[in-house]
Amino acid sequence: MQFIGLTLLAFTCLAAFPAATPALLAPIRSNGTLAAPSNFALELRAVIRQIPKDNIEDLVRIYLLNDVEFQGLIRTVNSVSAYRFYRQLTNQPEVRQLLQWLNQQLVLSGGSLKVFDYLELEIKVFNKYPFWPQLAHGIQGFQSDLSRIYPVQLIRSLLEPSASQTSPLLSELWRRLVALRPVYERVLATPAGKAITGELQRLGVDVGQLDALIRYQFGWSNASLPTYDYVDYFY
Template structure:
């Protein structure tokens, strides 16, 4: 069967028209790529967020003023950096609860792309040049340093950021808090050991209010809800734990 030339011409025209229209069809805009959301929270990011709440610069200036101008404070710093204190710190690090915490923490931070070096953010940098010798008129011994430190350190805030609550539901931080609470036996073993008692006695002789420092440590790590006594201290109280 022969196709008439006219129909052949019509067919070719239709084919050309379809092809031409396809070539000139408007180009559709590519679907916009979804905007990346915030990076998933990790233990390293959460810890850095907590560290930012600690007024490190203020603490540095306070320590610098006292270490350069106050003899009582200088004596305590020497005790803290003594061989006796170093041995106590190694004794504490050797406790099973502390070893387990450090091992877990190291693993979690590695998974977060970080390491235990993250805690170097908390180190103080003290300059030994006393640019402001008039600060010697503002220091008031160990007791003065303690009162000033307790006024600027956000004890309540740091605990609220670490402890699981309605506003803090991070599984990693919850596990960290559980392990911090579990350090109490290690702390009491070391402070109750003969070397620990001798060191505490030395600090008391220097004028350190050891009972207040102990209360701060116990509150910070969830071992106690007792508040510091006396009208000189900023009030903090934790009722529901």
Template sequence: MRFIGCAFLGFMCLVAFPSATPAILAPIRPYGQNGTLAQQNNFALELKSVIRQIPVDNIEKLVQTYLLNDIEFQGVIRAINSLPAYRFYRQLINQPEVRQLQQWITQQLILSGGGPKIFDYLELEIKILNKYPYWSQIVNGIQGFQAEFVQIYPVQLIRSFLEPSATQTSPQLSELWRRLVALRPVYERVLATPPGKAITAELQRLGVDVGGVDALIRYQFGWSNVTFPSYDYTDYLY
């Protein structure tokens, strides 16, 4: 299910769909100080540990609650699943830079003994009946959904797992982070297209805090440091 597809869970939208074309990027081959190949980390296990930080069960419950009981949220879901939104989504993931990222991730997963199936964990299963009767009394429109979502989605934790730091020293996760940061011009380019402007305007008309979604995406991928202004990632953009 795509919900606020290229927004709240943009990471999955970028990496969960492997390209049909063969991978062309060479694998990372780190060398030790003595000139020999250093022991490689297992990229599949590392990425799986990042994905596992996403509380899918809680998100699934939240989406189900609002989808079954909130008219505003239902309208947003219909917009996200509309043909114009699908065309916008395809336009985004077919950008050359995004396809190259997909190829690189698929290649690294295969080389480390994994595969794209590790993203199956992110799939949501929505049932058609309220699990609890009180669900119908606790929804509060699309703004209520967004407020609850940001409380359960660990954006800072996920960023800390991907971003190079004293504790995150994996060469492959660092390379993934560099490639994600480098997608900022792609994101802005696609949003500036007529389809991008149209879907953004429609979501805003339906009550979505588009600015809040944009801020979450930019922080998650290192394009902005509104929460931590002491950070500076301009070096990644050049």
């Protein structure tokens, strides 16, 4: 569904020229020992697998089947205006550059862009449990529930260079993501970006909260976010 495509594009398909914002990146230090060869396809798959896809799928299903506000949001994200925004974002030179780079590196390591297929959601048309209708509380409820299960701090820690994350290609991916901030702001400032943002606000989406999450996830901001201990209380 296009909602998922837009979300994944915002969280995974961003790139920029390598010369931008190098000061934000932690240096990679060698301990003098010979490291084992890394495999980018396996490394990226390991990061993606940390996203609780099944839990997110059930959460979307709960709201899509039982919440009128959320149904309106899904219609908007699948609208012509949202598609125009999606196309404008994917047509940015930096985004095309990233997709080409990702594809090349994944192929060289025995993988492909299909690694992102793991994040595709399959929504069935019946409630799994009779109490599910009581768990849907509008768009703001969905945002709050999603923030409790999406591990934003963990994903950032797995991508950002550090003492524990020394993968050259993951570090290069992080560098490109960090440098994309001007592109993100440029696209949001276009008529298509303003239109979809305004429509989301009209529907009740906390656009500021969503923006803060995106900026933190990609290293454009170090502002603290609420920390939740994940509890599997939906299912």
